[in-house]
Every structure is written in structure tokens, then in C-alpha cells.
Amino acid sequence: MRETTTTGTDGAGAAPRDAGARDAAAPRPARSHGAPSPAAGGAGRGRAGAAPAPSAAEERRRARRSRRYRRDVRWSPYAFVAPFFLVFGAFGLFPLLYTGWASLHRVSLTAPTDMEWAGLGNFTRLLGDEFFWNALGNTFSIGVLATVPQLLMALGLAHVMNYRLRGSTFFRVTMLAPYATSVAAATLVFVMLYGRDYGMINWALGAVGVDPVDWQNGTLSSQFAISTIVIWRWTGYNTLIYLAAMQAVPRDLYESAALDGASRWQQFTHVTIPSLRPTILFTVVVSTIGAMQLFGEPLLFSPGGSPAGGVDHQYQTLGLYLYEQGWVNLHLGRASAIAWAMFLILLLIAVVAAVVARRLRKSQ
Amino acid sequence: MSVLSPVDARKPRDPRDPREPRKGAAGRPRRRSRAAGAGGQFHGGRIAYLILAVVTAVSVFPLVWTAVAASRDNTRLAESPPPFWFGSNLPRNLEIAWHDANLGLAFLNTLVVAGSIALGTVLFGTLAGFAFAKLRFRFRTALLLLTIGTMMVPPQLSVVPLFMAIAELQWTNRLPAVVLPTLVSAFGVFFMRQYLVRALPGELVEAARVDGANSLRVVWHVVFPVARPAMAVLGMLTFVMAWNDFFWPIIALTQQNPTVQVALTGLGRGYIPDQSVIMAGALLGTLPLLLVLAVFGRQIVGGIMQGAVKG
Amino acid sequence: MTRMARRTRRSRHRMAAAVAATLGAALVAGCADDGGGGAAERAGSDGRTTLTVGLFGTFGFQEAGLYEEYERLNPGIAIEQTVVERNENYYPQLLTRLASDSGLADVQAVEVGNIAEVTATQADKFVDLGERPDVDPGDWFDWKWQQGTTADGKTIALGTDIGPMAICYRKDHFEAAGLPTDRAEVSRLWAGDWRKYLDTGKRFMADGPDDVAWVDSAGGLYSAAIASAESRYYDADGDIVYQDNPDVRAAWDIATTAAEEGMTARQEQFTPPWDKAMNNGTFATLSCPAWMLGYIQDKGGEQSEGLWDVADAPRPGNWGGSFLGVPESAPHKEEAAKFVAWLTAPEQQATLFEERGSFPSSPSSYDTPTVADATHDYFGEAPIGEIFARAAEGIPTQHIGPKDQIIAENIGRSGVRQVEQKGLSPDEAWDEAVKAVENALGR
Missing domain, CATH: 1.20.5 (Single alpha-helices involved in coiled-coils or other helix-helix interfaces)
Structure with missing residues (x-):
């Protein structure tokens, strides 16, 4: 689901690249391993009893301390990462692999521990499963409808907000109100606004002479409506991300551009956008992952909260299809196969993003 | 001055602190050429304010209308044009929603769940992030790559086995079923690592060690003080995320022991004679986070923006 | 420093x-x-045992005052219910909790569409209620009793209500269309044949108010029509035969004809917009099993009071009705079983009918004055006891299979509603429906 990854936005674009580079450059003083070095002695000034001629007892104590010290240095890193990897292994990695295992079986929700080997049956079945392809297509089209306008608007808004403004904090905070609204609350409201017979949006359209739209039942209309919920919730957040990145653009770049006679618009396209590329790429990736996992909005968009995604499955996303297979049709094995298919698709997207990122870096 | 003093553990002021341009807006001479971004040099015109006014209206309108709908009744909501202003039913609807959706228990549960998850993510994320950022050990790179790789594993992927697991453990409807799976996050580790790589000078750790501090003391006296701003941001983001989490909780929990989102979903699907009551529930479920936003808005905005630039 | x-x-x-x-x-x-602990602890503070009841839809036990009465008769007991509106959301949750033996209420309801699957796959998770001294199998219709009983004779759930069907209609709209409004005359308009019901609908659409449809939804009409057929998706041997069953096709034709002719209000039942349509009176008739009366009353509100009436359905049938079972892992098994036996006994079924219109599955109660003389003031004093008892006696015995619910849902949603909402031809929609059903059934 979207929440889980969106916070990832702040991980910010350049991260993996920087990671390696910085490590290589980071000083690695030799003294971090083993016995006190001369430098350490220097740093230890002011400690009581740092006598030039240590007694035998002192010597032993020092040896003991140094042993303990070595052990500590050696093992503490593992201790620090252990809690994370233990919990993560138990509740992240293991389920991931087990889902793969379950996807090779027939498993019914009526008896979830009773598994029957099915080989790749669930996967070959997906290849010919028009409901799966439909859900994939919907996920893609809702993803595009939700992500592209969202990020473009966020970019434009960030530019506007990058001017010196009165009350900028107020605008920034109100922009975040949708982000603080939950999927459930937001969707329940939008469903009412988009009601076919009594919704405010159709009433407003009627007031300007447009025929009421059957938001639920049309393919494009329902996907558009769901996209607007996503857009509403995330545009403000992404605006702040872009705004932060814009404020980090060195000012002299603009000054020299201005000296070259560039208009404000040219400055925006020739200075701002290129400087923001890593951030933009990263928000695209994160939004894509979020779109891939879209679940709550389309689930609650159907008036009964059904995972079918409309009479024609016209807004059934992969997340919903997985839920329907597992928890309505009771086929947990098939649901697992859908989960793994989603994972593989995300991996593909990640690889593409990595390639694009590399190209981008080379071109700079 | 002792090297363990947290005072000098503070990193130098980040020149890209997003709050800086605002403070500098009064025309204080800039110390650094890169202090402000593109438009920072221009005042926004009327169009800018117009755009922002529209955006603000769009951001706020659905929330206001939630309250309007919550103050009406089913009959009025079935009329056209829909109501634009508040009616008199708000207290009644809030009361029904509170009772029917079990919202009191839901708030308590969500506080426990989101609080535990936020604390766990921050604590374990900082420890692991510190190890990845500043300590050397075998498999460090491999483990880090594994962590980064799993950031994009969709929660859907673990749902089936988790479900089987809670079926075995008889954990349906119990809070650990929703706390434990998200108690740590790869993102949290990565976020803290990125922050500490830059913000925590290696010499500081070394100096503390030379002073005889063991690793725990180093973490306590050096790492945590330095990491505090990032820990706050991570904690806040995680809390909001956990508060609004939806996919797994609606599978693991039921109306009898719900989180707020589960309760709201139940309200949306439940036998409620009145849609205005559903809106009242949505309003109640949203209000706590909106209040937090109203009070700590500046800090939250700053946190998100800082997080955005740091990584 | x-x-x-x-x-x-x-x-x-x-x-x-x-x-x-x-x-x-x-x-x-x-x-x-602890799971469910929240509710139990809160009520437990006054020292009483709290029995939890997990329901869907509109049972109305609470509204009928039955919980209060039981609490009065059994001072150590408090009763609390949780309700999910739609069974399609309730049932997976129930299975989830049965599979994990946790989070279950002391009493769990099961809808008739799922009862076959529950008896077939979950029987060991339920307490046997059939052997209890306070339960007499003779109180129920035999078909109702058998539905809650496994092949080897373990009765895992007792019938509460059944859903004998009638047609609820709006007198004001009928009058505007020049149709009779008297319920006996109205019943005669379509007696014996759903086609006649459609013919009346055509007259109504021609002469009635412009913004009022004949029937609320094609999906609801389909449910009603199949409910009155001799058979549905399984044959007597338990094989799935929906594709070739003429009864299914006949019901399908009725519903899709109504959709194609534009006689429906294009609603989806049990959703907020449907509620609003009911509130605004935008359709003239609605197939109403007995349990629907309470729903119409709740959603229709005061402004529709006295406008509705109840006539016989073209053919008698059973739509819905439920069972109550006690899970083996329920916190208070014995108390719960005793409570269920009491709640499903003829007297309480009669009370429920009197208060809420849910019709008894116990024919022995039909001759009691509570049922026989019952009228409903919201529906113009209609003699609903007489109407529904007549319908109940005529209910055909259908074979219900484990996947009945899923087949019905997919035919309704992917099939009938596609004709209604998306304008597909009935043949195209049938193909879609078959695809959806097969996909849902295939393991």
C-alpha cells in the first residue's frame, strides 16, 4: 500500500549512489581496530593516572580492557543490526519467501495450513487469466492518471511556493492536511462527492449544463475519480519535497543564468528542472511503487467496499485482485502467485529506474 | 570540554536548512551564496497567491465537507443540491459513530499500535543505521543492499504467510498481529544511515571510544544526540503511516478490536441507518492527526523538507 | 560547563x-x-458474563428487545453484538477467524448462501446443537434443519429466520400510473409468473411518473427470481450445473430483460445510494423477503411511511435467511449454546417477526396469533403474517452447494449488472458471468 513506501520519498533520490561514494571517501582511522595507538594516547589526555611507566597490575588491567574493547568493537555492529534483521527476517523476509512457496500450492482459506503441491500451475494460470491482465492494466492506467498530474502539479506548486511569500508556513501546513487524512476517511468523502445521483460533483456539473457522469460504472470515469483521491492526498506532500530540493539549488546558478539573459521561465527549465532530476526520478519511482500497491482507494470506492472493483472490474487493481482471490474466492495459493507477480514487476521497474538513473548521472 | 558532551556533538548548522530562507526573508544579508533557491529572490505576485488560495481550498474542502455532511441527516444528503453549510445533527451523529464504530477502543488501539511501531522503527532503525553508517563489519555492504532492496517489497507479498501465521498462533484480532510485522522498516534503517553518514563525524565516535566508552555508551552519548532531529522526523513519518495503515489491519483485525482505519472501514460497510453517521466517523478518525498537524505543522513541514534534502 | x-x-x-x-x-x-478483549472487559466490569454475537445485515435481535429479555431472564449474562452490513464482507472474516480459532464471537451467524460450505468444511469448528434437550428439530422446516446439519448428522447451526418473498410496492406511484393499489388486486397482476411482473412494469414505465423506475435493481430482481426456482446452481448430486440449468437461465432472462428495457433504477442493493433512492422513492417495486421490511423502514424513513404496501410475489421463494452457530473456540460455549437455543425457539422467532419482520423458520409458530394476525403499520397495515406464511409454505426445496454464494455474486455482478450498468447484451454478459464464476471457482 501506498503509505508504506511513500515515506520513502525522503530517502531521496541520490541515496544509493551517495552511499558508496561517501563510504569510500570517509576517513577510516587505523585506530578503530585493536590496541591504543599513539593518536589515541593523545586524545586520551586529561584522564587520571595515564602514567608513563605502568605497573604490572595496570598492565593486566589494560590488557583485559583491551580484550574487552576488541570484543566490543568486533561484535557490537552485529548487535546493532540484529534487532532489525531478526524482526525483519521473521516478518518480512520469511513471509516473502513463504509466499513464493505458497504460490506453488493449492491452498484454501477454509484450511490455510493444508497445502497441496501445484507446481507452477498458479503462475501459468495467471498468464492466461484475463482478470489478472485487466487488473494489471487498471493498475497501470490508474497509476499514470494519478502520478503524472500529481507530480507535475507538485512541481509547479513548488515553484510558486519558492517565491517569497507571506504566510508560507500556513500554505505549507494546509497543503499537508490531505496527507494527514487516512485513505479510508478520504475515500468515504470522495465517494459521496462522486455519487451518480446525489453527488455534489454531478450537481455542480449539472449547474453548468453538463450531463451527470456515472463515476462508478464508467471505466475512465471511475479510474479518474480514484486517481483524484490519490492526487488529493499526495500532491501537497510531493510539493514540499520538490520545494526542499529547489531551495537547495545553488543560487549562483540562477545568477549566472540571469546574467546570460535567461528569463524566469528559462531559469525554471534550464536550471531548476535539471537540478531536481534526482529528486524527480525518485518521486517517480516511489509514486510508481505506491501506485502498484494501490488498494484502499479502489476498495472503498465501490459502494459496498467490494474488492471486485466495479461491475466490469473496471477499477480492480492488482492489490484488489489479490485480495479477492485470497479472501473472497478463498484461493490463497493463487493470491500468493499474484503477490509474487507484483514483486517481479516492481523489480523490473527498479532495474529500469536504476538504468535511467545511471544514464542521467552520466549525462550530467 | 569532554568529548562526550553532547554539545559539541551537534553538527554544524546545515546551510540547506529549508527554514533558513524564510528567516532570511527580512532582508538579512546572506552569508552564503547558496542560501536560497530559485525564486527565493523574487516576491510572489498576485497569481502566486491566487494559485495557493485555490490549492488551499481544494486541500481543505473535502475535510470541511466531511464535517458538513456529518452535521446533516440521510434525508438531507439525498437531496439535490447537496448541503453546503452545517446542520444541527453533528453531536448526535458523532455520538452514534463513536459508539457504533467502537471508536474509543479504536483510538486507544491505534495509539498503542502506531506508537509502538514508531518507537520500534526509530530505535532499531537508529541502531542499525549507525552500524551501517559508521562501523565496519563483515557482510556490511551485502546486508545494506539487502535492506535497500526490501524497501520496495509490497506489503501484499507477506500477507498470505502472515495470515497463516496468525491463524496458527491464534492472533487474529490481537494487536501484536499488526504491530510486529511493521515494527521495523528497511526505510527507517536506510533513512538513519543516510543521516548519520553525513551528520556524525567519525572522529567523534573514535574519540569517545578512546575515552573508554563501550559501544552502548557511544550510542547513548554520541549517536542518539546527533541523530535526534532525524529520529524525530522518522518517528513522525512512521507514526502517520502506521496510523493510516490499512491493508494488513483490515485482514488481521475486526470490528471487535479495531484500529481507527478498521473501524472506519467497518463503518463504511456497516449497518448504519444514516450516511451522515459514516461521515461523522470519518471526521472523528481524521481529527487527531489534523490536530497534531495544526499544532506541530511547522515542525512537520520542516521535518519532511529536511528529510527530502538529506538523503 | x-x-x-x-x-x-x-x-x-x-x-x-x-x-x-x-x-x-x-x-x-x-x-x-486479547482478541475481542476490549468489549468483553468493558462489560465484564460489572461482573456479568458477556456473550458476543457476530452478525451481518439486519437481524434485529437487539431492536426487538430479545437481548434485553434474555439478560432479564439470565441476570449473569450481558449480550453485545457486532454487525457487518454485507455478508460478502462478513463471511471471509468469519472463515479467517474460524481458521485461526481466534477472534470469534460466542455466537456467529451464517447466511444461507454459505451454510453448505460451512457444514462441509468447518463442521469440526462448531458445537453440535442438535442433541441439546432444549432444541427440538420438529420446530423447523425440515429443509431448514438439514441445511445446518452435516452429512453425518451433526447440527452445527440452528435456523433463525427464512426469507419468504413478497413484492413491496409504492402505492403512490402505482396510483400515478393508473395501476391498482389494493394488495389483492396487485398480487393478481402477476400471480404465478415473473413475466407478468415485467409486463406490469412495462405498463408502469409507459404511464407512471417519469423519474420513477419500476424496480430498484436488476441484481435484486435476479436474486428474487432464482429464489423462486425449483433449483439453482447445484443438482441433487451436488454437482455444479449452473451453466446448463434452465432455471438459472429463466431467472437470468427476467432480470436482464428488466435491465435492457430500462425498467430498473440501476442501483446496487445494500449501498448508500440505494438507501438514498429508497428514501427519495425513485423506484416503485422491490422484491422483498420478509427480512427486507425492517430495512425499508429504516432507510425509507418517516417521509415514506404509509406509502409502501406488500403483495404476493409472482411465485413463492426463499431469499436469504440465516443460521446461528457456536464456535468451539468461543469463550463461553455453554452459555452461548443455551442462548442460541433460546433465541431460535419458536416464541422468540415469533417475537422477532412481530418486532422486526424477520420471518420464522418454525412453521409451528405460523398458527400462533403473533404470526397469523400480524400486520405492519409502516406498510399500510398489510397482513404480513398471512402473506409470508403463504409464501413460506410454498418455498421449493433447492439444493444449496458450498459455492452458492460466490456463483450467485458473480452472476449478479459480472452478469446481470453488466447489462444494467454497462449496456452489454444479455448473451455477452452471460459469457462474462461464466468467465467470472469459473475464475472464482477454479482453485
């Missing part, structure tokens, strides 16, 4: 300790919190 630093350190110590303590406490609280 040093002192300052130390103090800062100490206060930081304290803060960190507080943080750690909170984390620990939160986790412990989280781990200690």
Missing part, C-alpha cells in the same frame, strides 16, 4: 529511559491485549 553537560546528560538519560519504558509498556500492552 562540565556540570551543565552532566546534567544535560542525566536528563537525557531520564528521557531516554522514559522512551524505552514507554516502548516496553506499549509492546506489553499490545501483546497483552
Whole structure:
């Protein structure tokens, strides 16, 4: 689901690249391993009893301390990462692999521990499963409808907000109100606004002479409506991300551009956008992952909260299809196969993003 | 001055602190050429304010209308044009929603769940992030790559086995079923690592060690003080995320022991004679986070923006 | 400076300790919190045993005052219910909890569409209610009793209500269309044949108010039509035969004809927009099993009071009705079983009918004055006891299979509603429906 990854936005674009580079450059003083070095002695000034001629007892104590010290240095890193990897292994990695295992079986929700080997049956079945392809297509089209306008608007808004403004904090905070609204609350409201017979949006359209739209039942209309919920919730957040990145653009770049006679618009396209590329790429990736996992909005968009995604499955996303297979049709094995298919698709997207990122870096 | 003093553990002021341009807006001479971004040099015109006014209206309108709908009744909501202003039913609807959706228990549960998850993510994320950022050990790179790789594993992927697991453990409807799976996050580790790589000078750790501090003391006296701003941001983001989490909780929990989102979903699907009551529930479920936003808005905005630039 | 630093350190110590303590406490609280414990503990504070009841839709036990009565008769007992509106959301939750033996209420309802699957796959998870001294199988219709009983004779759930069908209609709209409004005359308009019901609908659409449809939804019409057929998706041997069953096709034709002719209000039943349509009176008829009356009353509100009436359905049928079972892992098994036996006994079924219109599955109650003389004031004093008893006696015995619910849902949603909402031809929609059903059935 979207929440889980969106916070990832702040991980910010350049991260993996920087990671390696910085490590290589980071000083690695030799003294971090083993016995006190001369430098350490220097740093230890002011400690009581740092006598030039240590007694035998002192010597032993020092040896003991140094042993303990070595052990500590050696093992503490593992201790620090252990809690994370233990919990993560138990509740992240293991389920991931087990889902793969379950996807090779027939498993019914009526008896979830009773598994029957099915080989790749669930996967070959997906290849010919028009409901799966439909859900994939919907996920893609809702993803595009939700992500592209969202990020473009966020970019434009960030530019506007990058001017010196009165009350900028107020605008920034109100922009975040949708982000603080939950999927459930937001969707329940939008469903009412988009009601076919009594919704405010159709009433407003009627007031300007447009025929009421059957938001639920049309393919494009329902996907558009769901996209607007996503857009509403995330545009403000992404605006702040872009705004932060814009404020980090060195000012002299603009000054020299201005000296070259560039208009404000040219400055925006020739200075701002290129400087923001890593951030933009990263928000695209994160939004894509979020779109891939879209679940709550389309689930609650159907008036009964059904995972079918409309009479024609016209807004059934992969997340919903997985839920329907597992928890309505009771086929947990098939649901697992859908989960793994989603994972593989995300991996593909990640690889593409990595390639694009590399190209981008080379071109700079 | 002792090297363990947290005072000098503070990193130098980040020149890209997003709050800086605002403070500098009064025309204080800039110390650094890169202090402000593109438009920072221009005042926004009327169009800018117009755009922002529209955006603000769009951001706020659905929330206001939630309250309007919550103050009406089913009959009025079935009329056209829909109501634009508040009616008199708000207290009644809030009361029904509170009772029917079990919202009191839901708030308590969500506080426990989101609080535990936020604390766990921050604590374990900082420890692991510190190890990845500043300590050397075998498999460090491999483990880090594994962590980064799993950031994009969709929660859907673990749902089936988790479900089987809670079926075995008889954990349906119990809070650990929703706390434990998200108690740590790869993102949290990565976020803290990125922050500490830059913000925590290696010499500081070394100096503390030379002073005889063991690793725990180093973490306590050096790492945590330095990491505090990032820990706050991570904690806040995680809390909001956990508060609004939806996919797994609606599978693991039921109306009898719900989180707020589960309760709201139940309200949306439940036998409620009145849609205005559903809106009242949505309003109640949203209000706590909106209040937090109203009070700590500046800090939250700053946190998100800082997080955005740091990584 | 040093002192300052130390103090800062100490206060930081304290803060960190507080943080750690909170984390620990939160986790412990989280781990200690028992499933469903919230409700049980709250009510348990006054020393009573709280029985929890998990329901969907509109049973109306609480509204009929049956919980209160039982609590009065059994001072140590308190009863609390949770309700999910739609069975399609309730049932997976029930299975989930049965599979994990946790989070179950003391009493769980099962809808007739799922009862076959529950008896076939979950029988060992339920308490046997059939052998209890306070339960007499003769109180129920035999078909109803058998539906809750496994092949080897374990009765895992007792019938509550059944859903004998009638047609609810709006007198004001009928009058505007020049149709009779008297319920006997109205019943004669379509007696014996759903086609006649459609013919009346055509007259109504021609002469009635412009913005009022004949029937609320094609999906609802389909449910009603199939409910009155001799058979549905399974044959007597338990094989799935929906594709070739002429009864299914006949019901399909009725529903899709109504959709194609534009006679429906294009609603989806049991959704807020449907409620609003009912509130605004935008359709003239609605197939109403007995349990629907309470729903219409709730959603229709005061402004529709006295406008509705009840006539016989073209053919008698059973739509819906439910069962109550006690899970083996329920916290209070014995008390719950006793409660279920009481709640499903003829007297309480009669009370429920009197108060809420849910019709008894116990024919022995039909001759009691409570049922025989029952009228419903919201529906113009219609003699609903007589109407529904007549329908109940005529209900055909259908074979219900484990996947009945899923087949019905997919035919309704992917099939009938596609004709209604998306304008597909009935043949195209049938192909879609078959695809959806097969996909849902295939393991």
C-alpha cells in the first residue's frame, strides 16, 4: 500500500549512489581496530593516572580492557543490526519467501495450513487469466492518471511556493492536511462527492449544463475519480519535497543564468528542472511503487467496499485482485502467485529506474 | 570540554536548512551564496497567491465537507443540491459513530499500535543505521543492499504467510498481529544511515571510544544526540503511516478490536441507518492527526523538507 | 560547563529511559491485549458474563428487545453484538477467524448462501446443537434443519429466520400510473409468473411518473427470481450445473430483460445510494423477503411511511435467511449454546417477526396469533403474517452447494449488472458471468 513506501520519498533520490561514494571517501582511522595507538594516547589526555611507566597490575588491567574493547568493537555492529534483521527476517523476509512457496500450492482459506503441491500451475494460470491482465492494466492506467498530474502539479506548486511569500508556513501546513487524512476517511468523502445521483460533483456539473457522469460504472470515469483521491492526498506532500530540493539549488546558478539573459521561465527549465532530476526520478519511482500497491482507494470506492472493483472490474487493481482471490474466492495459493507477480514487476521497474538513473548521472 | 558532551556533538548548522530562507526573508544579508533557491529572490505576485488560495481550498474542502455532511441527516444528503453549510445533527451523529464504530477502543488501539511501531522503527532503525553508517563489519555492504532492496517489497507479498501465521498462533484480532510485522522498516534503517553518514563525524565516535566508552555508551552519548532531529522526523513519518495503515489491519483485525482505519472501514460497510453517521466517523478518525498537524505543522513541514534534502 | 553537560546528560538519560519504558509498556500492552478483549472487559466490569454475537445485515435481535429479555431472564449474562452490513464482507472474516480459532464471537451467524460450505468444511469448528434437550428439530422446516446439519448428522447451526418473498410496492406511484393499489388486486397482476411482473412494469414505465423506475435493481430482481426456482446452481448430486440449468437461465432472462428495457433504477442493493433512492422513492417495486421490511423502514424513513404496501410475489421463494452457530473456540460455549437455543425457539422467532419482520423458520409458530394476525403499520397495515406464511409454505426445496454464494455474486455482478450498468447484451454478459464464476471457482 501506498503509505508504506511513500515515506520513502525522503530517502531521496541520490541515496544509493551517495552511499558508496561517501563510504569510500570517509576517513577510516587505523585506530578503530585493536590496541591504543599513539593518536589515541593523545586524545586520551586529561584522564587520571595515564602514567608513563605502568605497573604490572595496570598492565593486566589494560590488557583485559583491551580484550574487552576488541570484543566490543568486533561484535557490537552485529548487535546493532540484529534487532532489525531478526524482526525483519521473521516478518518480512520469511513471509516473502513463504509466499513464493505458497504460490506453488493449492491452498484454501477454509484450511490455510493444508497445502497441496501445484507446481507452477498458479503462475501459468495467471498468464492466461484475463482478470489478472485487466487488473494489471487498471493498475497501470490508474497509476499514470494519478502520478503524472500529481507530480507535475507538485512541481509547479513548488515553484510558486519558492517565491517569497507571506504566510508560507500556513500554505505549507494546509497543503499537508490531505496527507494527514487516512485513505479510508478520504475515500468515504470522495465517494459521496462522486455519487451518480446525489453527488455534489454531478450537481455542480449539472449547474453548468453538463450531463451527470456515472463515476462508478464508467471505466475512465471511475479510474479518474480514484486517481483524484490519490492526487488529493499526495500532491501537497510531493510539493514540499520538490520545494526542499529547489531551495537547495545553488543560487549562483540562477545568477549566472540571469546574467546570460535567461528569463524566469528559462531559469525554471534550464536550471531548476535539471537540478531536481534526482529528486524527480525518485518521486517517480516511489509514486510508481505506491501506485502498484494501490488498494484502499479502489476498495472503498465501490459502494459496498467490494474488492471486485466495479461491475466490469473496471477499477480492480492488482492489490484488489489479490485480495479477492485470497479472501473472497478463498484461493490463497493463487493470491500468493499474484503477490509474487507484483514483486517481479516492481523489480523490473527498479532495474529500469536504476538504468535511467545511471544514464542521467552520466549525462550530467 | 569532554568529548562526550553532547554539545559539541551537534553538527554544524546545515546551510540547506529549508527554514533558513524564510528567516532570511527580512532582508538579512546572506552569508552564503547558496542560501536560497530559485525564486527565493523574487516576491510572489498576485497569481502566486491566487494559485495557493485555490490549492488551499481544494486541500481543505473535502475535510470541511466531511464535517458538513456529518452535521446533516440521510434525508438531507439525498437531496439535490447537496448541503453546503452545517446542520444541527453533528453531536448526535458523532455520538452514534463513536459508539457504533467502537471508536474509543479504536483510538486507544491505534495509539498503542502506531506508537509502538514508531518507537520500534526509530530505535532499531537508529541502531542499525549507525552500524551501517559508521562501523565496519563483515557482510556490511551485502546486508545494506539487502535492506535497500526490501524497501520496495509490497506489503501484499507477506500477507498470505502472515495470515497463516496468525491463524496458527491464534492472533487474529490481537494487536501484536499488526504491530510486529511493521515494527521495523528497511526505510527507517536506510533513512538513519543516510543521516548519520553525513551528520556524525567519525572522529567523534573514535574519540569517545578512546575515552573508554563501550559501544552502548557511544550510542547513548554520541549517536542518539546527533541523530535526534532525524529520529524525530522518522518517528513522525512512521507514526502517520502506521496510523493510516490499512491493508494488513483490515485482514488481521475486526470490528471487535479495531484500529481507527478498521473501524472506519467497518463503518463504511456497516449497518448504519444514516450516511451522515459514516461521515461523522470519518471526521472523528481524521481529527487527531489534523490536530497534531495544526499544532506541530511547522515542525512537520520542516521535518519532511529536511528529510527530502538529506538523503 | 562540565556540570551543565552532566546534567544535560542525566536528563537525557531520564528521557531516554522514559522512551524505552514507554516502548516496553506499549509492546506489553499490545501483546497483552486479547482478541475481542476490549468489549468483553468493558462489560465484564460489572461482573456479568458477556456473550458476543457476530452478525451481518439486519437481524434485529437487539431492536426487538430479545437481548434485553434474555439478560432479564439470565441476570449473569450481558449480550453485545457486532454487525457487518454485507455478508460478502462478513463471511471471509468469519472463515479467517474460524481458521485461526481466534477472534470469534460466542455466537456467529451464517447466511444461507454459505451454510453448505460451512457444514462441509468447518463442521469440526462448531458445537453440535442438535442433541441439546432444549432444541427440538420438529420446530423447523425440515429443509431448514438439514441445511445446518452435516452429512453425518451433526447440527452445527440452528435456523433463525427464512426469507419468504413478497413484492413491496409504492402505492403512490402505482396510483400515478393508473395501476391498482389494493394488495389483492396487485398480487393478481402477476400471480404465478415473473413475466407478468415485467409486463406490469412495462405498463408502469409507459404511464407512471417519469423519474420513477419500476424496480430498484436488476441484481435484486435476479436474486428474487432464482429464489423462486425449483433449483439453482447445484443438482441433487451436488454437482455444479449452473451453466446448463434452465432455471438459472429463466431467472437470468427476467432480470436482464428488466435491465435492457430500462425498467430498473440501476442501483446496487445494500449501498448508500440505494438507501438514498429508497428514501427519495425513485423506484416503485422491490422484491422483498420478509427480512427486507425492517430495512425499508429504516432507510425509507418517516417521509415514506404509509406509502409502501406488500403483495404476493409472482411465485413463492426463499431469499436469504440465516443460521446461528457456536464456535468451539468461543469463550463461553455453554452459555452461548443455551442462548442460541433460546433465541431460535419458536416464541422468540415469533417475537422477532412481530418486532422486526424477520420471518420464522418454525412453521409451528405460523398458527400462533403473533404470526397469523400480524400486520405492519409502516406498510399500510398489510397482513404480513398471512402473506409470508403463504409464501413460506410454498418455498421449493433447492439444493444449496458450498459455492452458492460466490456463483450467485458473480452472476449478479459480472452478469446481470453488466447489462444494467454497462449496456452489454444479455448473451455477452452471460459469457462474462461464466468467465467470472469459473475464475472464482477454479482453485
